[in-house]
Structure formats: C-alpha cells, structure tokens
Amino acid sequence: MKPVRPEVRRRELGGPDPLDRRLGVPNPPSALGWLVALLRRRSALGFAPALTPAVIFLPLGALLGPHGLAWFSPRLLGRLDLAVTIALAVLGVLVGIALGREIRTAFGLFLAASLESAVTTAAVTAASAFYIQKTGMPISVPLLAFSLALGLCASASSATSADPDSEPAASVATRVADLDDVVPIVLAVGAFALFAQGYSVSTTVVLLAPLVLGLAVGAIGWLVFDRAESGPERVVFVLGALALAGGAAAYLRVSPLAVGLVAGLIWTVAPGRADRVVESDLRKVQHPLVVLLLVTAGAHATLSSAAWWLLPPYLLFRMAGKVAGAWLSGPRLDVRPSDLASYLMPPGVLAVAFALNFRQVLPQAVGDVLLSTVALGTAAFELFALAVVPHWRRRAVR
Amino acid sequence: MAANGLNDRGRRELGNPPERPGRESRLVVLVIGVSLAVLFLLARFRFPASDISVVTPSAAPLAGLAARATFDDMAGTMSDVLARVSGAIAVIEIAPDTRAKRAESVSAQVPPSRWVPALRVSEDVAIAHVPTGWRPISGLNLDGPVELVAVDAHTQTGLVRVPSVGAFPDGLSGAVTAFTGLAYAAVVDATPAGPSVQPLFLGRVYPISDTGWPQPAYGIAGQSAPVPGDLVFGINGRLIGLVTGATDAARLLSAEALGTLIGQLKSAPGGSKP
Numbered sequence: 016m017k018p019v020r021p022e023v024r025r026r027e028l029g030g031p032d033p034l035d036r037r038l039g040v041p042n043p044p045s046a047l048g049w050l051v052a053l054l055r056r057r058s059a060l061g062f063a064p065a066l067t068p069a070v071i072f073l074p075l076g077a078l079l080g081p082h083g084l085a086w087f088s089p090r091l092l093g094r095l096d097l098a099v100t101i102a103l104a105v106l107g108v109l110v111g112i113a114l115g116r117e118i119r120t121a122f123g124l125f126l127a128a129s130l131e132s133a134v135t136t137a138a139v140t141a142a143s144a145f146y147i148q149k150t151g152m153p154i155s156v157p158l159l160a161f162s163l164a165l166g167l168c169a170s171a172s173s174a175t176s177a178d179p180d181s182e183p184a185a186s187v188a189t190r191v192a193d194l195d196d197v198v199p200i201v202l203a204v205g206a207f208a209l210f211a212q213g214y215s216v217s218t219t220v221v222l223l224a225p226l227v228l229g230l231a232v233g234a235i236g237w238l239v240f241d242r243a244e245s246g247p248e249r250v251v252f253v254l255g256a257l258a259l260a261g262g263a264a265a266y267l268r269v270s271p272l273a274v275g276l277v278a279g280l281i282w283t284v285a286p287g288r289a290d291r292v293v294e295s296d297l298r299k300v301q302h303p304l305v306v307l308l309l310v311t312a313g314a315h316a317t318l319s320s321a322a323w324w325l326l327p328p329y330l331l332f333r334m335a336g337k338v339a340g341a342w343l344s345g346p347r348l349d350v351r352p353s354d355l356a357s358y359l360m361p362p363g364v365l366a367v368a369f370a371l372n373f374r375q376v377l378p379q380a381v382g383d384v385l386l387s388t389v390a391l392g393t394a395a396f397e398l399f400a401l402a403v404v405p406h407w408r409r410r411a412v413r
Numbered sequence: 414m415a416a417n418g419l420n421d422r423g424r425r426e427l428g429n430p431p432e433r434p435g436r437e438s439r440l441v442v443l444v445i446g447v448s449l450a451v452l453f454l455l456a457r458f459r460f461p462a463s464d465i466s467v468v469t470p471s472a473a474p475l476a477g478l479a480a481r482a483t484f485d486d487m488a489g490t491m492s493d494v495l496a497r498v499s500g501a502i503a504v505i506e507i508a509p510d511t512r513a514k515r516a517e518s519v520s521a522q523v524p525p526s527r528w529v530p531a532l533r534v535s536e537d538v539a540i541a542h543v544p545t546g547w548r549p550i551s552g553l554n555l556d557g558p559v560e561l562v563a564v565d566a567h568t569q570t571g572l573v574r575v576p577s578v579g580a581f582p583d584g585l586s587g588a589v590t591a592f593t594g595l596a597y598a599a600v601v602d603a604t605p606a607g608p609s610v611q612p613l614f615l616g617r618v619y620p621i622s623d624t625g626w627p628q629p630a631y632g633i634a635g636q637s638a639p640v641p642g643d644l645v646f647g648i649n650g651r652l653i654g655l656v657t658g659a660t661d662a663a664r665l666l667s668a669e670a671l672g673t674l675i676g677q678l679k680s681a682p683g684g685s686k687p
Contacts, residue, residue, distance in 0.1 A: 146456055149457075150456060150460045321460075327455055331448040338441055338445075342441045345437075
C-alpha cells in the first residue's frame with residue numbers, strides 16, 4: 016500500500032487539524048473521560064475523534080426542534096432547507112475532491128471501498144424491503160425506492176474513531192471511508208429518479224441534471240478561482256459556485272450531493288489548483304456546515320413508532336453489511352477484515368446528509384420516518400463505535 | 414506489527430504466524446446469521462398502527478424564499494391541509510335508493526347522485542353524510558365496491574365499507590377536542606375529480622343538545638355555513654367535525670360525537686339506528 020500524503024486523508028469531519036495531532040488520539044473513553052473530553056477538548060465541536068459530533072448535535076437538534084423546546088419552528092426549519100442543500104453540495108464537493116485525488120493512484124482502493132459500500136447498501140435495502148412488506152408497514156412511496164434510500168444512508172462511513180496516523184489499518188480505513196461514499200451518491204441519483212415518477216420533473220432530467228450541473232459549476236469554478244485578485248474575492252467565487260450548485264439542484268429537485276461530487280471531481284482532475292483553493296476555503300465553513308446538518312436533522316427527527324419499527328433491521332443489516340463488505344474487500348487492502356469493519360462502523364455526517372437529501376424529495380411523513388431512523392441509527396452506531404469497538408479491537412490485537 | 418491490523422499476508426512477510434484462517438469467516442457468518450434470525454423473528458409481527466399518511470411531496474426548498482402575497486399564503490395553507498388530510502378521505506358517490514321507491518309514482522322526480530367525502534376511521538370503514546333514502550353506489554379511484562354498513566336516520570350519517578388502501582390513517586386521531594368557533598377552517602367537500610377544499614371563517618357556534626344527536630354537536634351561525642356532507646378541518650389539518658343532518662337543520666358533529674356515533678352504529682342491530 017502506497018503511503019498517502021496527510022492532506023489527502025481528508026475525511027468529511029475533523030480533517031488535518033494541527034491541534035488534533037498535538038492532542039493525539041484519546042484512550043478508549045470512560046464516561047468521565049467523555050465529559051472531560053467534552054469540556055476540555057475541541058472534540059465537542061467535532062474537531063477530534065474523541066466524541067463525535069453526531070452524538071452531541073443530533074440530540075441537541077432534537078431538543079431545540081419543534082418536538083422539544085420548539086426554538087426551531089417548522090417555519091425556521093423550512094427556511095434552513097436551502098442552507099442544508101448547499102451544505103450537501105459542499106459534502107459532495109469534498110467527496111469529489113477525495114475521489115479525484117485517489118482515483119489515479121489507488122484505483123484498487125476505490126474498487127474495494129465501492130464493493131464494501133455496495134454490499135452494505137444491498138444488505139440494508141433487501142432487509143428493509145422484506146421487513147416492510149412482511150410487517151405490513153404502510154409506505155406511500157414505492158417500496159424499492161424507500162428501501163434503497165435506507166440502504167444508501169446505511170452505506171456511509173466516516174471512520175471517526177480511527178486516527179490515520181496510528182496504524183496502517185486505521186490509515187486504510189480512513190481512505191476507504193473517504194471513497195466508499197462515491198457509489199452511494201451515484202446510486203442516490205437513481206433513487207431520486209424513482210421518487211421523481213410522481214412529479215412533473217421527468218426522469219431523464221433527474222438522471223442527467225446532476226452531471227450537467229456539476230460540469231457547469233466545475234467549469235465555472237475552474238475558470239474563475241485562479242483568476243481571483245484577492246483572498247476575499249476568491250472566497251466569494253467559491254461560495255458563489257457552491258451556492259449555484261446547491262440552488263440549481265434544489266430548483267430541479269435533483270441530488271446536490273451528486274452535483275457537488277461532479278464539480279469536485281472536475282476541480283481536482285482539471286489542470287490548475289482549483290481543488291486546493293476550494294479545500295482551503297471550505298475548511299473555514301466545513302465544521303459549521305456539519306453542525307448545521309446535524310442540528311437540522313435532529314430537529315426534523317420525530318420519534319414515531321414507524322421510526323423505531325425500522326430501526327432494528329437498519330442497525331442489524333448495516334452491521335452485517337459492513338462486516339461482510341469488509342470481509343470481501345479486506346484481503347484486497349492488506350488489512351484484517353474485522354479491523355476494517357470496526358473502523359467503518361461510525362456512519363458520520365454523510366448518513367445524515369443522505370437522509371436529509373432524500374427527505375427533501377419524499378412526502379413529508381415518509382421523509383421524516385426515514386430521517387428519524389437514520390438519525391437514531393447514526394447516534395447508535397457512533398456510540399457503539401466509541402464504547403465497543405476499541406475493546407473489540409484490543410481483544411483482536413491480543 | 415501484530416497490533417497494526419495487517420492481514421495474514423502482511424503478517425507472514427514480517428515473520429509473524431498467520432491468524433487462524435477461519436476467524437474472520439466465522440465472524441461474518443455469525444453476524445449475518447444473527448441478523449437474519451432476528452429479521453425473520455421481527456417479521457412475524459405486524460406493524461401496529463399507521464402513522465404514515467399519504468401526502469403529496471413537500472415544497473421545493475427554494476419555494477420558501479420567494480415573496481408571496483397574503484392570498485398565496487392562504488392558498489398554500491389550504492393546499493397543505495388538503496395534502497395532509499386527503500389520505501384519510503375516500504370520495505364516494507351517493508344516490509337515492511330507487512329500489513325502495515319502486516312502489517311510488519314513476520313520475521316522481523329522482524334527484525341526481527352527488528359526491529361526498531367519507532372520513533376513513535379504520536382500514537376499510539369510513540363515515541359520511543348519507544341522507545335518508547340514499548345509499549353509496551361507487552367510490553372514486555377505489556379498487557372495489559362501496560356499501561352501506563349502517564346508517565343513523567336521525568343524524569343522516571352512515572358507516573360505509575370502502576376498499577382499503579396501502580395507508581389507512583385514522584381520520585379521527587388528533588382531532589380538535591373543544592371547538593369554540595370564531596376561527597378559520599378548511600372545509601373539504603367532494604368532486605368527481607377528488608376531494609376539494611375551501612377556506613371558511615366559522616363564526617359563532619353553539620352547542621345543540623338535541624335528543625338523538627351524539628354530543629357535542631354544534632349549530633353554526635351565519636349564511637355562509639358549510640353544507641351537509643362537508644368535513645371541517647382546522648387550518649392545522651386537525652379534524653373539527655362532519656356537517657350532517659337535514660339541509661335546513663344541519664349540525665356540526667364533533668370528532669368526539671362521531672366516535673360515539675360510530676360505536677352506536679357498530680353495535681346497532683340490523684345496521685341501522687332508529
């Protein structure tokens with residue numbers, strides 16, 4: 016396995032933060048350790064992998080949302096939808112940049128990561144479809160499309176419990192977590208097409224628009240980023256391009272993640288330093304956007320009986336999918352499958368991003384159920400990764 | 414390097430003995446087996462209740478930013494209410510029961526059929542305004558016949574069996590418990606194209622303690638009162654009641670009264686309540 020430059024190990028959360036490096040990776044946390052980490056370290060804001068942001072901000076959003084203190088009213092959440100869409104486009108750009116950098120040097124890694132995410136998607140999709148059909152749960156959208164949406168949300172991984180510098184397995188897992196989001200984003204375009212059958216927007220538009228929009232935004236950014244005469248002007252260009260990507264996707268009701276993915280890929284593979292410009296400027300807004308996504312998702316979540324009903328198959332088959340996917344792809348990566356699976360357990364913010372994305376095109380009641388299930392599952396897996404995986408790995412090491 | 418997560422090949426290169434080969438495979442089999450076993454076990458249960466209603470897609474994210482006039486707000490509110498409640502409404506066609514009138518004069522004028530909204534109260538039963546001597550003859554976009562299960566002649570309200578749909582929300586759940594009037598409401602009526610809605614300011618309402626009417630029932634003041642057959646919802650989509658009774662003595666039957674009436678009709682002998 017070739018060594019990878021530190022800046023390539025981007026991850027959608029944390030990133031190469033100098034302070035994180037200085038603090039190092041904490042020991043497996045005790046309850047007291049969590050509190051100390053929460054109070055003393057920047058992990059509370061998601062800058063270190065000690066306490067993941069999903070564990071903090073999802074419950075915080077639920078507390079502030081309409082079903083809690085109601086500080087976030089439905090009207091305010093409606094207004095935030097556009098910001099959420101732009102945040103999704105930003106995440107897509109980051110995934111696209113990671114793909115553009117790795118695809119040339121580590122195509123095998125990309126294939127292995129795609130295999131892992133495809134297995135997880137298939138496992139959760141099949142299990143959810145079977146479960147919903149057998150239990151007679153009423154879903155007012157096509158069963159396959161809804162199950163596929165759940166499967167795609169489940170496929171996301173962030174490897175937030177892994178410090179890429181700690182050991183080779185963690186480094187590989189981090190890169191797999193970066194790359195395994197590509198296939199779900201592409202498949203999500205297909206899911207959007209299935210959902211779009213009831214709208215006035217044609218399926219062809221839903222399938223092709225992300226590519227066309229991504230190419231257009233990528234071309235615009237590539238042309239203007241390098242020509243900025245000052246730093247602030249460059250920031251305006253970057254944010255304008257991202258607003259264009261998110262706004263156009265929202266207008267056409269297509270996936271902003273896919274639009275961002277294509278744009279990020281263009282900026283990376285095209286000559287010039289557009290990708291570094293974008294990455295540098297996005298670093299300033301990355302963490303606030305993550306917080307926005309998680310708090311919004313928490314506020315939207317409704318702990319309905321339907322959400323709890325869907326949670327067991329989601330949890331079980333996401334874990335089964337990750338273990339089976341790691342078993343299939345691990346040998347190609349020179350890493351022990353159980354270690355890879357344990358590192359890939361935390362879904363991270365991308366699972367929530369997928370759910371928010373689907374919620375925008377689903378009927379409200381069904382979208383809320385999907386989002387609530389994924390939010391509960393994300394929080395459960397993040398806690399599982401924090402509390403169980405370190406012990407699991409220590410036992411495996413012995 | 415044994416602690417760094419390398420696989421057997423990597424460990425062999427470093428001179429360490431490989432791990433037991435079946436460990437990883439056993440882990441995969443165990444996790445998948447347990448997951449499947451739990452899935453099949455859980456799949457034996459039925460989903461207890463419906464809380465996913467059939468609604469239209471939510472508004473586009475950019476729609477909230479566009480400047481809109483006040484009337485647009487009202488239109489949006491009505492559209493939203495209709496989207497929320499339409500899953501709980503079946504549109505049925507009712508007509509005079511000509512079988513009962515065969516003995517009467519042939520020249521008697523038979524009124525035309527009309528469409529009324531029926532509120533689903535269980536998987537295949539709905540409640541609707543059914544005037545005396547009328548019966549349901551068909552349903553709009555329903556895969557099967559509709560039939561009168563029971564009718565209360567006094568309130569002219571009947572239970573109608575309708576084909577079930579994928580989602581079967583209980584139209585009475587979350588209803589307004591104490592309606593005091595002087596509020597805007599969404600009045601849902603039925604058309605051959607489906608349920609429709611219009612805003613209406615309900616003025617003063619007054620309780621009617623008429624014998625034979627389940628309570629609470631209300632009279633509605635004003636000339637623009639809804640007509641028998643209409644379903645009245647709050648602008649938040651919660652049911653206020655069903656307008657029923659004779660045209661010249663229509664009442665607003667509250668959700669609580671509808672619940673009482675449904676119980677009476679289900680237990681009434683012969684499917685009719687005197």
